[in-house]
Every structure is written in C-alpha cells, then in structure tokens.
Amino acid sequence: xxxxxLPQHLRNLAKVGGVVTLEIKGPATQRAVLDAIExxxxxxxxxxxxxxxxxxxxxxxxxxxxxDVSLESPDAPLPDAVAQGREPFLIVGAIAGG
Amino acid sequence: MSGVRVLVGTRKGAxxxxxxxxxxxxxxxxxxxxxxEIYHLKGSLADPDSLYASQCSxxxxxxxxxxxxAGRTWEPAGNDFKYDGIPGSHQWYDGTxxxxxxxRVWHLEPSLTDPETxxxxxxxxxxxxxxxxxxxxxxxxxxxxxxxxxxWQPGAGGMCLHTILLDPIDPGRIFIAISAxxxxxxxxxxxxxxxxxxxxxxxxxxDPNAEVGHCVHxxxxxxxxxxxLFMQKHWDVMxxxxxxDSWREVSGxxxxxxGFPIEVHAHExxxxxVVPIKSDSEHYPPDGKLxxxxxxxxxxxxxxxxxxxxxxxxxxxxxxxxxxxxxxxxCGVYFGTTGGQVYASADSGDSWEPIVRDLPAVLxxxxxxxx
Numbered sequence: 511x512x513x514x515x516l517p518q519h520l521r522n523l524a525k526v527g528g529v530v531t532l533e534i535k536g537p538a539t540q541r542a543v544l545d546a547i548e549x550x551x552x553x554x555x556x557x558x559x560x561x562x563x564x565x566x567x568x569x570x571x572x573x574x575x576x577x578d579v580s581l582e583s584p585d586a587p588l589p590d591a592v593a594q595g596r597e598p599f600l601i602v603g604a605i606a607g608g
Numbered sequence: 609m610s611g612v613r614v615l616v617g618t619r620k621g622a623x624x625x626x627x628x629x630x631x632x633x634x635x636x637x638x639x640x641x642x643x644x645e646i647y648h649l650k651g652s653l654a655d656p657d658s659l660y661a662s663q664c665s666x667x668x669x670x671x672x673x674x675x676x677x678a679g680r681t682w683e684p685a686g687n688d689f690k691y692d693g694i695p696g697s698h699q700w701y702d703g704t705x706x707x708x709x710x711x712r713v714w715h716l717e718p719s720l721t722d723p724e725t726x727x728x729x730x731x732x733x734x735x736x737x738x739x740x741x742x743x744x745x746x747x748x749x750x751x752x753x754x755x756x757x758x759x760w761q762p763g764a765g766g767m768c769l770h771t772i773l774l775d776p777i778d779p780g781r782i783f784i785a786i787s788a789x790x791x792x793x794x795x796x797x798x799x800x801x802x803x804x805x806x807x808x809x810x811x812x813x814x815d816p817n818a819e820v821g822h823c824v825h826x827x828x829x830x831x832x833x834x835x836x837l838f839m840q841k842h843w844d845v846m847x848x849x850x851x852x853d854s855w856r857e858v859s860g861x862x863x864x865x866x867g868f869p870i871e872v873h874a875h876e877x878x879x880x881x882v883v884p885i886k887s888d889s890e891h892y893p894p895d896g897k898l899x900x901x902x903x904x905x906x907x908x909x910x911x912x913x914x915x916x917x918x919x920x921x922x923x924x925x926x927x928x929x930x931x932x933x934x935x936x937x938x939c940g941v942y943f944g945t946t947g948g949q950v951y952a953s954a955d956s957g958d959s960w961e962p963i964v965r966d967l968p969a970v971l972x973x974x975x976x977x978x979x
Contacts, residue, residue, distance in 0.1 A: 517667075519667070523671070
C-alpha cells in the first residue's frame with residue numbers, strides 16, 4: 511500500500527482527508543501511483559496530469575522522501591520507503607502566481 | 609412566491625445570491641469552490657434546480673461541477689474536453705500558426721428544454737455539447753472545421769468562445785461568438801456553421817471588413833425575437849435585424865463604444881443595456897463614473913443610468929458575462945465588477961443598489977427568476 515498526500519484543493523475535490531492509501535499493482539512508479547489515484551478518484555482525472563499526454567501539469571510537483579522527483583521519468587521506481595508505505599508520496603501545488 | 613437567484617462566478621469561487629420578488633433583502637451563500645476561478649455558472653430553464661459551473665485553476669486545470677439542488681450540493685462532472693480529430697492550428701498573436709490547445713471553459717449554456725443537455729464554449733475556441741448532464745463532452749467540430757479556423761486569432765484574454773445563444777423559436781439555430789474571430793451561426797443544431805460578421809468594421813485588423821477576425825465581446829437577443837441581435841464589439845455597439853446576416857452600428861451618443869457586456873430587457877425587446885468603458889487600454893469607466901447606458905430604441909439614443917452607482921473615483925471593469933436580467937414584472941438588471949461588487953436594479957436600471965460589495969473580482973453573473 512502506498513500513501514499519497516494530495517494538495518488541499520484536490521482533497522476537497524475528492525472529499526478525502528490528509529493522506530489517501532492506495533494499492534499499486536506492479537512496481538511503484540509515479541505512473542502507477544497516478545493511475546491508482548485516478549482509478550479510485552475519477553474526479554481527479556486531468557487535474558494532476560494531462561489526460562491525453564499524461565504529462566504532469568506545469569504547476570504540480572511530486573516529492574518522495576524529501577526529494578523533488580517531478581522531473582524523473584514517470585516509470586522510474588519510487589524510493590523503497592514510499593513503495594513500502596513508510597513515507598508518503600507528496601503531490602504539491604507549486605508556489606506560483608504572486 | 610416569486611424570487612430571484614443570482615449566480616456569481618468570481619476569481620476565487622462561486623456565490624449564490626437569493627431574494628424574494630421584492631429584491632430588497634439578499635442572502636449571500638458562498639464561496640462554493642473557494643480558491644478556484646469560476647468563469648461561469650448557469651441554471652437550466654427546464655429545471656431551475658439544475659446548475660452547471662465551470663471551475664478552473666492554473667494549477668489543476670478545468671473541472672465542471674453540477675448541482676441538482678439549486679447549489680446546495682455539487683458533484684464533479686466530466687472534464688475531458690477533447691478536440692475532434694487532429695486539432696490543427698489557428699493564428700498566434702504574431703500571425704504564425706499555433707496548435708489548438710484546450711485551456712478552459714468560458715461559458716456553459718444549458719439547453720432550453722433538457723436539463724441534461726448543456727453546451728460549453730471553450731478556449732482555444734470550440735463548442736462542446738454534453739447530453740448526459742456534463743458527464744461526457746463531444747465537440748461540435750463543424751464550427752472549427754468550416755474553413756476559417758486557421759485564420760482565427762486570440763484576443764487579449766485568449767481565444768475564447770464566450771457567447772452561446774440558443775434560439776428559443778428555432779431549435780436548430782445557435783449563435784456563438786469568439787474573441788477574436790467573430791460571430792457564427794448554425795441553422796442545423798451545430799453541424800455546420802457560417803460566419804455572420806458582414807457590416808462589422810475593425811480598424812485594428814489588416815482588412816477592417818474581413819469575414820473573420822473581429823473581436824466580438826458579447827451578443828444578446830430577446831427571447832421573443834431571436835432574429836434581432838445586439839452586439840458589443842471591442843469597439844462599436846452593433847445591431848442585426850436578420851439573424852446576423854448583416855450588422856449596423858448603433859453606438860449613437862455613447863460616451864465610449866468600447867465595453868464588454870450587452871443585455872436586453874426581459875419585456876421590452878428594444879430596450880438594451882451596455883456599460884461603456886473608456887478604452888481598450890484603460891479598462892475602467894469614463895470619468896471614474898460607473899454608469900450603465902440604456903437605449904429604449906434598440907440603440908443610437910442612449911441614456912446614462914447612474915443612480916445608486918459610484919459617480920466618482922470608480923475604476924472597475926464589468927466583464928462580458930457579468931450582466932444579466934430577471935423576468936419579474938418590473939425587470940431586474942444585475943451586473944458584477946472586477947472590484948467585487950454586484951449591483952442590482954429592480955426598476956429596469958432607473959436605480960441601483962449593491963447586493964454585495966466585497967467579493968473577489970466578478971467574472972460572470974447569471975439570474976434565475978423563480979416562480
């Protein structure tokens with residue numbers, strides 16, 4: 511099981527609390543996490559990554575174990591601590607816009 | 609007992625203002641979707657409890673919300689706006705080709721007869737329709753595909769399809785407007801389209817009389833007479849008496865013919881309202897006086913309506929979708945400002961009062977008249 515922390519606006523949209531727990535099939539990667547989020551919470555489709563291209567939205571960032579992994583391949587394995595559910599995968603709205 | 613519900617979209621959420629038919633005391637409900645831009649929300653004529661809202665942000669993109677209980681609760685609807693086929697390109701600001709990219713929904717127009725059918729006008733300009741309450745969306749691609757699409761160009765606010773008028777008499781007829789392409793009409797329920805811009809003249813484009821390329825800000829009609837259209841263009845207030853086949857200017861004695869919204873009185877098809885703005889580089893009222901202008905002759909002769917509106921040091925704007933009328937016996941007129949005020953007149957514009965003064969910048973105002 512993987513823990514995912516969503517930004518406030520997406521928690522409100524999905525009507526969930528601070529951390530959501532998701533079951534991942536196969537290796538724990540960004541893509542697998544996002545697939546699982548969108549399967550469990552369809553209203554989040556298109557809000558984190560583009561529906562068609564699957565590219566991360568420009569002002570959304572991903573953190574794992576205190577490291578910004580936004581620019582890593584969506585198919586790169588996440589750290590063991592995240593894959594094993596000991597650390598959350600953070601989805602963060604970038605500080606932007608003045 | 610009759611009543612009024614005013615649906616307000618702002619930069620930071622939606623608000624629902626409600627009153628009885630006297631329109632003296634108002635209940636303010638909101639913000640809904642706090643922190644999100646709500647470009648537009650609108651209720652169904654066929655089922656006034658059915659509301660749609662366009663919710664978006666620079667971070668998380670576009671969402672559509674649906675309420676079936678007059679805005680007490682909302683559920684996210686579908687947000688998959690996929691252009692039909694290969695989207696192709698339009699003109700960028702510098703005239704070079706630019707690929708069509710979906711950005712946001714500017715306007716939602718529920719069907720006049722079916723609460724589950726709703727149209728969405730989007731940026732980059734296209735028209736979508738849902739027949740399942742916003743769950744899924746299909747582009748009416750005959751609009752972008754009719755031939756002039758590659759020549760469309762964004763206005764300063766983006767290349768947005770911002771106006772959708774459904775003909776209450778001929779169900780096959782739809783009017784839309786795009787900044788900065790112009791106005792278009794379909795006579796077959798959205799399958800095919802033609803530009804309806806003859807008579808528009810825009811000095812700032814290479815061919816002032818071009819078939820497309822005009823920055824139409826808003827068009828309006830009276831439900832009883834859908835062949836008569838009124839237009840607030842970037843500059844110029846225009847009128848058509850033949851469903852857009854030809855236009856003539858009716859700016860008359862306005863202090864400025866630049867502006868954004870235009871509306872028609874609910875019971876007097878020749879009574880129209882605009883809000884003159886000083887210029888396209890100074891988006892505030894002339895002389896710091898916020899005044900609605902009313903013509904009772906369908907244009908040309910205008911009177912200033914400022915009773916109750918700030919008449920000094922006022923430098924707000926009124927955006928294109930931020931004016932609406934109710935259909936009570938004494939027609940109510942409403943508009944919202946970029947300063948966060950929503951003003952109401954219960955006497956066709958003769959006098960005004962603020963319903964609220966301190967909302968976030970108002971993007972849209974719609975009114976539901978409740979029986």
